[in-house]
Amino acid sequence: MRRFGMSDRSVMTIVIVGVLIVYAVAAAVFLTTCSQLSFSANSPSLHSESTDNIEYTEPAPVAPPTMTILDSATPAPSAYPQIVVDNDTEGFSHFGFDIISKGGNKEFYGENFRSSKVAAAPGECWARWTPNIPISATYEVFMKWSSDIARPNKAPVTVVYHGGDSAKSISVNQQIRADAWCRLGSFSLRAGTDNYVEITNAEGVNTIADAVKFVKVDQTRPTTYTDDFEDEATGSNPSHWIESNEFDEWEVETGSSSGNVYQHVGVYGKSAYSWLHVFEQDTDMTTAFKIVEHNKTYAFVGLSVRFNSVESQITCGYNPVTGCFEIRERIDEDREWITLASSQPTWLSLGDWHTIRAIASGPKILLFVDGQSSPVLSATNASLLGSGRVALVSEGASAHFDNVSLSLNSNQGRVEDGVLDYTLSGDDDIYREGATVVPLSDGSVAIRQSYLEMDESRRKFLVRDELWKSTNEGQTFEQLDCTWPNNPNLHHSILKLNSGKLLNMIAENEERTEHFDYPVRFRAMTSEDDGASWKSSGLIWDSYREGGIPDKAEVVVVNDKLSQISTGRVFYVIAVRVVDGQSIIGHWMEIYYSDDEGSTWKQSETNSNDFNLLYRTYGEGKVVETANGELRLYVPYSDQPTIRCAVSVDEGVHWSGEQDVPGLMNARSSFGIDVDNTGSHPVYFMVWVFNDINEHTTGVFPRSRLALAASVDGINWYYAMDLDRWVSERDQTNRPIVQFVDPSITVTERYIYVTTGRSESDDEFDVHNDQKLHVYRVDRSKINVYDEWPAEY
Secondary structure, eight states: OOOOBOOOOOOOHHHHHHHHHHHHHOOOOSOOOSSOOOOOTTOTTSBOOEEOOOOOOOOOOOOOOSOOSSOTTSOOOOSSOOEEEOTTSTTEEEESOOEEEOOTTSOSSTTOEEEOOTTSOTTSOEEEEOOOBSSOEEEEEEEEOOOOTTSOSSEEEEEEEGGGTEEEEEEEOTTSOOSSOEEEEEEEEOSBSOOEEEEEOOTTSOOEEOEEEEEEOOOOOOOEEEEOOTTSOTTSOOBSEEOOTTOOOEEEEEOSSSSEEEEEOOTTOSOOEEEEEEEESSEEEEEEEEEEEEOSSOOEEEEEEEEEETTEEEEEEEETTTTEEEEEEEOSTTSOOEEEEEOOOOOOOTTOEEEEEEEEETTEEEEEETTOSSOSEEESOOOOOSOEEEEEEEETEEEEEEEEEEEETTOOOOOBSSEEEEETTTTSOOEEEEEEEEEOTTSOEEEEEEEEEEOTTSOSEEEEEEEEEESSTTSOOEEEOOOSOOOTTSOOEEEEOTTSOEEEEEEEESSOOSSSOSSEEEEEEEESSTTSSOEEEEESOSSOBOOSSTTOOSEEOOSSOEEEOTTSOEEEEEEEEEEOSSSEEEEEEEEEEESSTTSSOEEOSOOHHHHOSSTTBOOOOEEEEOTTSOEEEEEOOSSSSEEEEEEESSTTSSOEEEEEEEEEEOSSOOEEEEEEOSSSSOEEEEEEEOOOTTSOSSSOOOOOEEEEEEESSSSSOEEEEEEEEOOOOBOTTSOBSSOEEEEEEEEOSSEEEEEEEEEEEOOTTOTTOEEEEEEEEEEGGGOOOOSSOOSOO
C-alpha cells in the first residue's frame, strides 16, 4: 500500500470586534501533529549551530494578504498575526525563573519579567516559550528583556524548530538595551506546539526571561521543485510522491554508484505512475532514468504532464519494446491513446542511465534526451490544455529514477505534500456520489454513500446504499454489508455528536417513484454503537412536503448539512426548491435545530428569504460556530460570485447580516465545512468548487476546480490548496465532461477527508455525466496556506 511522506458588504460591529479580539489574543491551531514528541534543548538528536552576533533591529512590518471579509473602511487585522508569548501567558513554562519584577528601565514586554537566582548553577534554570503556530511557514523570531550591566552578556538561547526536529543555539547579550525586539533569526516552524524558544541561566548573574515574538514571513509561491531522494530512507516511500493507494510498487532504493534512486518494481505491476500533487499547465520537467527490466509485449518509461488521471494525461518517454521515443495523449476514459509524435528506433541498453526532459507549453510538447539542445520529438497539436499533475511513468517495466527537476512555468500551483487521492471502487460502472466520511470510536473511519443504477432505458434511477470502512486511516476501504438506515433520496447527512452518538438524517418518502426527488419528510436516526444498531428519533415535520411539479419534491436532499455547536444544539439546513408549475425557478433555505440530539426540532424564526437580498437563490448551506461565539450560515449555492454568509447572535433563532466572503469564489455549486474541536482551539476547513459565475452557457458551470480553505476563527479564510483541477472537453450539449459535484469534508485529529463525485466520461442522460466517488486524504501537519488567493479559476 502507498504510504506518503516527503519532499462585504458591511459586517456587524460585534463581528469586527470579535475578529480583532481573536487575533490579538491568540492564534488557533491548524493541526495536531502525527506524533507528540518532546525534546530538551540539549537533545543529541537535534542539529545545533552557534553564533554570538545578534542584531538589535525591529523588523519591517509584514504586509498582510489582500483578503478580508471586513468592510473595506475597517482596518483589518493581519491575516497572519504576530504571536507573542509572555512570561505569564499560555505557552510559557519554566524552572527556577522564580523572581518576578516590575521595575527597572521598563524595557520589558507586558506587566513584568522573570529572572533566575544568581546562586543557581549554570544551566540549572530554564524558561521556555512555546507558541501555538497556526500555519506551517517561515517565521522571524524575536526576544525581549530588561537590560542591565549585571545581566549576562552571553545568555544561552536555543530555538527549536521544524516541529522539534532541529535546533539552533544562540547567545544574547542582556546587558545591551532592548527597547526594540532582538531578532533571533528566521526559522521554519510547523503548525502546532512542537516549536519553542528556551533560555537557560548563565553563571553568576540574573538571567532574564521576558517575552518572545513570532512573525510569519510572507513568501512568494515556489516555482521549482527538485528531488534527488538522498534524504529518504532506503525502502521508504518518499515525501511528496504519490502512487496508487492499493499497491506499493514504488520505493527508495540505493543505486550501485549514484546514491539513492526512486525505483519502480514490477514488470507486470499495476502502479505504473507516481505523481506529484501540483496543478500546472505549462511545465519543464527532467529526470534521469534507467530501465532495469521490461516485459516483451509493451513497456513505456518516462514522464507525464497534465496528469489528471490514468485516463487523462500526456506522456513523454521511451518504449523499450519498439525502441522509439514517443509523445502520447489521452483525453478521458471514453477515448483511446493517440500518438502525437514518434521517433525512429533508437535502442537503449538495459541498465544504462539516460536523461529525459519534457516541456509542455500550451499545445506544444517537446521531448529532449540526454541533454541534447534540440528536441528528439515535438508535437504542436496537444488537445489536453488544462492544468494537471506531473508524474513518473513506468509501464510494464522495472526502472530507476533520479535527480528530478520541475519548473512550474504557468505559476498556477505548487507542489503539495501529504495528499493521497484515489477513486473508490473505480473499476466498476456504477454512478456514485453523495458520500460522507464518518469517524468511528475505534479510530477507524467509514464512508456512507449511495449509488445509482439505471434500468434498460437508462432513464430510471435505482438507488442503492453502500458502506465502506477503513482501519488504516483512509489508505484503503473495505466494503461491508450496509446495515445503516436506507436513504432512497441519494444524499446523506451524518454527524458524530459531541456525545459520541451518530446522528443520521433520513429522507422518508410517501411512496417510491422513478425519481430521487419526490414528496419527502426528514427523520432523525441515532446510533450508540458506531452504526451497528439504530433507533428512530424525531421528525422535523410530520407530513410529506409536496412539490409543484408532478413527481418532483419541493425539498431537495443535499449532502453533509448537519452540524453541532458547543452548547450541544444541532442544526440541519434544508434546501427548498421553488417551482412555478412548469420549471424550477429558484431555492430557499430553512434552518432547523434540536437541543436533544434530534428527538425534537424547532425551525429558526428567519429563513433565507428573510435575510437574503437575492430572493430565491439560496440552494444549500451549513451552520458553524465561530471562535467569537457567533454562528455563521455559509451558503455556496447562489447566483453570486462568492460564497455568502449570514450571522446569528442568538444561537440560530434569528439570522441576519448577509454578506459576501471574498476569496471563496463560487457560484451555484456545492461545498462542505467541518470543525475540529479536539484541540485547545477550534480549527476550520472548507472544501468547495472554485467557480467563475461568467463561465457557463448551459446552466452547468465548469466545476473544474476543487479547493480547500482553512480558518483559525471560522471567519477569515485562507487558501490551503488545490485538491483537484481538471479542465475537460465539453460534450455535444456544451457541458463539461469532467465535473466535481457534491463534495463533503470530515476533519479528524490527523487527517482531512474529502469526497466528491468526479465525472470522467460522458452520459447523455445525466447533467453531471457519470460520477465516480473520488476520495482525498490530506495530512494536516503538511498544510501551508497560500499568502494570496488564486487569481485564476
